[in-house]
Amino acid sequence: MTRLTYREAMRQALREALASDPRVFIMGEDVGLYGGTYAVTKGLLQEFGPERVRDAPLSELAFVGAGIGAALGGMRPIVEVMTVNFSLLALDQIVNTAALLRHMSGGQFGVPLVIRMATGAGRQVAAQHSHSLENWYAHVPGLKVLAPGTVADARDMLAPALADPDPVILFEHANLYNLEEDVPDERNPDMTRAAVRREGSAVSLVTYGGSLPKTMEAAATLAAEGIDAEVLDLRSLRPLDTDAILASVRKCRRVVVVDEGWRTGSLAAEIIARIAEEALYDLDAPPARVCSEEVPMPYAKHLEDAALPQPGKIIAAAKATLGK
Amino acid sequence: MIDFKLPSLGADMDEGKLLEWKVHPGEPVTRGQVVAIVDTAKAAVEVECWQEGTMHEQLVPVGETVPVGTVLALLLAPGEVAPAPGTREKAPAIAKKATPAAAPARAPATPAATPAARKAVSPVARRRAKELGIDPEALDGTGPQGAVTLEDVERAAGAHAPAGAPPAPAQRPDIRQAIAAAMGRSKREIPHYYLAETIPMRRALEWLAAQNAKRPVTERILPGVLQLKAVALALAKAPELNGFWQDGAFVPGGGVHIGVAISLRQGGLIAPGIHDVDRKDLATLMNELTMLVSRARAGSLRSSELSDPTITVTNLGDQGSEAVYGVIYPPQVALVGFGRLATRPWVEDGELRAIPLVTASLSADHRVSDGMRGARFLVALRERLQHPEEL
Numbered sequence: 001m002t003r004l005t006y007r008e009a010m011r012q013a014l015r016e017a018l019a020s021d022p023r024v025f026i027m028g029e030d031v032g033l034y035g036g037t038y039a040v041t042k043g044l045l046q047e048f049g050p051e052r053v054r055d056a057p058l059s060e061l062a063f064v065g066a067g068i069g070a071a072l073g074g075m076r077p078i079v080e081v082m083t084v085n086f087s088l089l090a091l092d093q094i095v096n097t098a099a100l101l102r103h104m105s106g107g108q109f110g111v112p113l114v115i116r117m118a119t120g121a122g123r124q125v126a127a128q129h130s131h132s133l134e135n136w137y138a139h140v141p142g143l144k145v146l147a148p149g150t151v152a153d154a155r156d157m158l159a160p161a162l163a164d165p166d167p168v169i170l171f172e173h174a175n176l177y178n179l180e181e182d183v184p185d186e187r188n189p190d191m192t193r194a195a196v197r198r199e200g201s202a203v204s205l206v207t208y209g210g211s212l213p214k215t216m217e218a219a220a221t222l223a224a225e226g227i228d229a230e231v232l233d234l235r236s237l238r239p240l241d242t243d244a245i246l247a248s249v250r251k252c253r254r255v256v257v258v259d260e261g262w263r264t265g266s267l268a269a270e271i272i273a274r275i276a277e278e279a280l281y282d283l284d285a286p287p288a289r290v291c292s293e294e295v296p297m298p299y300a301k302h303l304e305d306a307a308l309p310q311p312g313k314i315i316a317a318a319k320a321t322l323g324k
Numbered sequence: 325m326i327d328f329k330l331p332s333l334g335a336d337m338d339e340g341k342l343l344e345w346k347v348h349p350g351e352p353v354t355r356g357q358v359v360a361i362v363d364t365a366k367a368a369v370e371v372e373c374w375q376e377g378t379m380h381e382q383l384v385p386v387g388e389t390v391p392v393g394t395v396l397a398l399l400l401a402p403g404e405v406a407p408a409p410g411t412r413e414k415a416p417a418i419a420k421k422a423t424p425a426a427a428p429a430r431a432p433a434t435p436a437a438t439p440a441a442r443k444a445v446s447p448v449a450r451r452r453a454k455e456l457g458i459d460p461e462a463l464d465g466t467g468p469q470g471a472v473t474l475e476d477v478e479r480a481a482g483a484h485a486p487a488g489a490p491p492a493p494a495q496r497p498d499i500r501q502a503i504a505a506a507m508g509r510s511k512r513e514i515p516h517y518y519l520a521e522t523i524p525m526r527r528a529l530e531w532l533a534a535q536n537a538k539r540p541v542t543e544r545i546l547p548g549v550l551q552l553k554a555v556a557l558a559l560a561k562a563p564e565l566n567g568f569w570q571d572g573a574f575v576p577g578g579g580v581h582i583g584v585a586i587s588l589r590q591g592g593l594i595a596p597g598i599h600d601v602d603r604k605d606l607a608t609l610m611n612e613l614t615m616l617v618s619r620a621r622a623g624s625l626r627s628s629e630l631s632d633p634t635i636t637v638t639n640l641g642d643q644g645s646e647a648v649y650g651v652i653y654p655p656q657v658a659l660v661g662f663g664r665l666a667t668r669p670w671v672e673d674g675e676l677r678a679i680p681l682v683t684a685s686l687s688a689d690h691r692v693s694d695g696m697r698g699a700r701f702l703v704a705l706r707e708r709l710q711h712p713e714e715l
Contacts, residue, residue: 253448280447281450282448283447284446284447284467284474285467285468285473323470
């Protein structure tokens with residue numbers, strides 16, 4: 001058992017990847033000299049040199065495209081995009097090229113690329129740095145989308161992502177970097193199955209990434225009021241672990257999906273659609289969602305707090321499914 | 325559009341069953357008008373509306389049980405024009421209670437007719453009810469929007485007599501539950517203190533006898549009415565006994581509305597109020613008390629009578645014990661009790677005499693008032709009852 005922050009865990013995974021496979025290199029804005037916008041890659045330039053830790057020019061389109069080319073050429077690039085908002089500049093490369101090449105080439109070419117992106121709000125960096133657009137990528141066949149919500153997952157998800165023959169996007173919620181937890185020494189090689197973070201039977205709270213700690217806090221408060229909530233951490237947003245979602249819903253018969261994305265067309269909407277398709281007759285209450293308010297993320301602290309899912313909103317939604 | 329919601333008619337009410345609509349769509353509603361009759365755990369209550377308007381749409385049908393706060397009906401504000409149908413979401417909990425014998429299969433909705441509202445039954449509850457052979461639409465729902473849940477079905481199944489016996493008619497075990505909830509809350513939350521005072525009643529009873537001798541038998545005034553009026557006037561000396569504890573602070577009552585504890589024939593009790601007791605004469609109070617008792621026992625009280633009282637008086641009467649130390653009815657902050665009127669030894673003008681006495685007690689909320697203030701109230705009450713002609 002080791003105590004690590006989410007940032008340290010991610011850095012440890014990157015270091016291990018660089019050390020164990022010469023095909024691996026890191027590329028992105030400010031990842032080298034500056035040590036990463038969120039200090040995740042700090043020290044790696046000094047340790048592995050400028051060939052392996054490469055500062056890129058301010059063009060997401062260019063350096064994501066270069067990463068795809070390198071992957072096609074046999075390398076195992078890890079491309080860091082500063083925030084998901086900026087990744088929209090590289091959307092064409094990610095969606096039209098990386099995700100589709102295996103299909104377009106009749107199976108001749110795969111793109112074994114890992115893209116890391118920070119996502120989410122809560123640090124007052126305003127609308128253009130704060131949105132949760134994971135769902136945009138989870139929409140696209142050909143991509144795998146992961147959202148480590150614990151320190152152990154921050155450490156363990158990179159290796160299987162690199163081993164995957166197709167592009168994988170890792171979403172790191174920027175509010176999690178300072179999260180500190182004990183992590184087991186044993187590694188979890190699985191990256192696509194959901195995990196029950198808290199067993200319960202009254203209502204299933206389905207969430208991922210940056211909303212996981214808030215949901216755990218809500219579940220603890222509910223427990224103190226005698227409501228035994230289960231918390232399911234999706235971990236993977238594409239593919240979705242539908243079996244785990246249905247199992248939890250069938251057990252609790254009530255469900256609240258907590259998703260920092262905007263409500264309309266959200267991942268929460270997709271999850272609830274699957275529940276309605278496959279577990280309608282197991283439900284004892286209409287499924288509920290706690291999402292972000294449909295506004296550009298505000299800068300002002302009180303407005304930002306109000307726009308985001310918070311434990312109080314989760315508790316209220318959970319109680320409402322119980323008629324309370 | 326005005327929402328007409330089911331009000332809370334007391335600390336012990338969390339839901340009500342709609343028994344009757346008194347105003348129909350298109351009819352005007354004036355302030356204070358009785359709009360619906362709702363059955364609480366304790367009584368059928370005439371629910372008044374405190375806004376002017378026109379009844380637009382009744383959202384909850386007769387027979388439906390809904391939680392406090394549910395929008396029962398939509399009213400058009402004065403001058404407001406009815407919106408086109410379907411512009412506002414209908415409350416989903418609308419339901420019709422099917423009596424198993426009555427309705428055959430639900431008639432297919434004709435395009436012209438409004439579709440029949442469907443009782444909200446959760447999908448899993450519906451499936452389980454089918455397995456158990458229960459009609460889920462006949463159950464009271466406890467889920468979101470009053471939906472019947474799995475637990476409701478299984479509880480009903482557990483309660484069902486075996487094989488074909490008709491379900492027991494719903495009696496009122498819930499009265500006890502309601503009293504238990506309110507009194508449990510009171511004793512958990514309110515730090516009660518208790519005071520008592522023995523009050524000579526000789527002058528009051530002699531004066532009353534003389535008054536009653538001039539009145540027809542049907543208009544005679546009972547000693548309990550003197551006590552009610554004396555309590556109302558004595559409260560001027562201790563206004564912090566008259567009001568409510570709300571959100572961590574005392575809120576004075578907007579008048580002296582005394583809740584009168586009335587025992588019900590089917591068991592339990594209820595404490596509806598008489599308004600502005602301090603400003604009414606004894607004959608009026610006697611008349612109102614008589615009406616209140618008969619309406620309480622008939623189960624037809626008004627919502628304002630149940631939710632307004634600022635203090636409660638309990639009088640155990642001739643059959644009672646010597647003194648009563650009551651439990652405060654939240655959110656009120658005091659309760660005054662009168663024991664049995666009885667002739668006992670008493671020193672008056674330096675002589676031992678046999679005169680009628682009554683023990684008056686005060687249960688009060690120590691968060692709001694202290695013993696000294698409570699004592700001032702009881703002394704004022706005693707003095708008021710020595711001057712019955714001023715009541």
